[in-house]
Amino acid sequence: MSMFEDIPVEVGVIYEGERIRRKNMQLELGGPKQEHKFELAKVKKMDEVEDGKITIIGPDIKDLKEGSSNPLGILVEVAGEKLETDLEGVVERRIHEYSNFIEGFMHLNQRYDIWLRLDKKSYQKGLNSFQEIGKVLQRLFKSGLPIIEKIQITFFTDPEKIKEHWKGALQSYEARDAKARGLKDAEVDKFYGCTLCQSFAPTHVCVITPQRYSNCGSISWFDGRASARIDPKGPIFEIEKGDVIDAEKGEFSGVNNTVKQKSLGEVTRVRLYTTFGYPHTSCGCFEGVAFYIPEVDGFGLVHRGFQGETVNGLPFSTIADSTAGGRQVDGFHGISIEYMRSPKFLKADGGWNRVVWLPATVKERVKEFVPKEVVDKVATENEAKTIGELKAFLEERSHPIVETWKKPAAVEKALPTIAEVEAPIEMPAGMPVATVPSLPITTGGYKIIMKNAKIYANKIIIRPIKGEKAGGKEE
Numbered sequence: 001m002s003m004f005e006d007i008p009v010e011v012g013v014i015y016e017g018e019r020i021r022r023k024n025m026q027l028e029l030g031g032p033k034q035e036h037k038f039e040l041a042k043v044k045k046m047d048e049v050e051d052g053k054i055t056i057i058g059p060d061i062k063d064l065k066e067g068s069s070n071p072l073g074i075l076v077e078v079a080g081e082k083l084e085t086d087l088e089g090v091v092e093r094r095i096h097e098y099s100n101f102i103e104g105f106m107h108l109n110q111r112y113d114i115w116l117r118l119d120k121k122s123y124q125k126g127l128n129s130f131q132e133i134g135k136v137l138q139r140l141f142k143s144g145l146p147i148i149e150k151i152q153i154t155f156f157t158d159p160e161k162i163k164e165h166w167k168g169a170l171q172s173y174e175a176r177d178a179k180a181r182g183l184k185d186a187e188v189d190k191f192y193g194c195t196l197c198q199s200f201a202p203t204h205v206c207v208i209t210p211q212r213y214s215n216c217g218s219i220s221w222f223d224g225r226a227s228a229r230i231d232p233k234g235p236i237f238e239i240e241k242g243d244v245i246d247a248e249k250g251e252f253s254g255v256n257n258t259v260k261q262k263s264l265g266e267v268t269r270v271r272l273y274t275t276f277g278y279p280h281t282s283c284g285c286f287e288g289v290a291f292y293i294p295e296v297d298g299f300g301l302v303h304r305g306f307q308g309e310t311v312n313g314l315p316f317s318t319i320a321d322s323t324a325g326g327r328q329v330d331g332f333h334g335i336s337i338e339y340m341r342s343p344k345f346l347k348a349d350g351g352w353n354r355v356v357w358l359p360a361t362v363k364e365r366v367k368e369f370v371p372k373e374v375v376d377k378v379a380t381e382n383e384a385k386t387i388g389e390l391k392a393f394l395e396e397r398s399h400p401i402v403e404t405w406k407k408p409a410a411v412e413k414a415l416p417t418i419a420e421v422e423a424p425i426e427m428p429a430g431m432p433v434a435t436v437p438s439l440p441i442t443t444g445g446y447k448i449i450m451k452n453a454k455i456y457a458n459k460i461i462i463r464p465i466k467g468e469k470a471g472g473k474e475e
């Protein structure tokens, strides 16, 4: 008899990676419309957990309106003789994996960013209660991690209760992250890898080091070590660091070998501390993205929860699309918030001296880790909404990047004036004039995104714009 005979839908790895569109959803839980949502795992004493218990605080799925968006909190409490609190992060991340095994149930992101959807077809088959979802999770947890002897799960849909537990959850995440700070990449001979996101991004391999937290922000080097110890054949594994190929950029022979093997030869080199030239791959559940802004030769940062447009006119979703899917895209880099606190953060690209813009909420969260001499020189949406405003702000505050703008002065002088451009520069027939990984175009109320676009033109005309500096662009 199957372990899931009494569950109204199928359960299995084949359902991982399943996407549920809004028009097909019975309901949504968490996600961008909900301010308060969380999932949290806690290791408890044996007598504090009632094995098999499932509690629902607030309305159950069948009591929620079709097509509605609802807040959600998931608390997974586990106990076992050999379980240590070190494993809380690992247990918590498995909520994502195991939820996605359920037919017609989609789980995205992690921690305070969770976003779930239930498909109408699965609901009609009878998946209409958190009791069923809880049972599946409990069985998968116990078979996947036999170290768990007892497990109880609480689902919260009552907004007030969620808010109450959400604060405690944030404190737990911070305590976990703080523990991993201080250890240096140079002090260890092993890193850890994770391929949990390959169901959505088949060539993605996270390389988790003490100073480069996982993209999703939920697995630290300590979590990786704990997971690889208890489940060495699982999705989180040990990586022998090997020889240092480039200390500044963070390239190691052992990392290259493992990533090549785990990505089935798709990714052969990874440099951990840069966004250019073999950057770390980006999956789809990264907490934020670092994006290059050529007009100022600096980086913007944006997190998943940021509503509206960033300083370059694009929202998080478009910027995320430019790099997601397990690709290495120069200048676009999926990252965690915790990595922004690391001394190795974009180290080879200039670190915080190269960051020019980020949302105010993220700045507030990481500001004590930004060098004092730079922190007030980095703009947020409150100081700069356009590239023009950003340039003015950076100049006014003497951001370190402004110094570097002076260098291309020779190039500026060499640019011809309009009068000097007698004939347009022509490209040979059949040659693309531009190749871009993702090109968003907004027209007639629709957004069209071209992937891996090659642009051909009969003629390309290059003209300097009056009053504009080389490398700059007025808004």
Ligand code: SF4
Binding pocket: 093, 194, 195, 196, 197, 198, 205, 206, 214, 215, 216, 217, 218, 219, 283, 285, 286
């Ligand atoms: S982002 Fe990385 S560490 Fe996090 S689940 Fe995905 S592959 Fe694993």
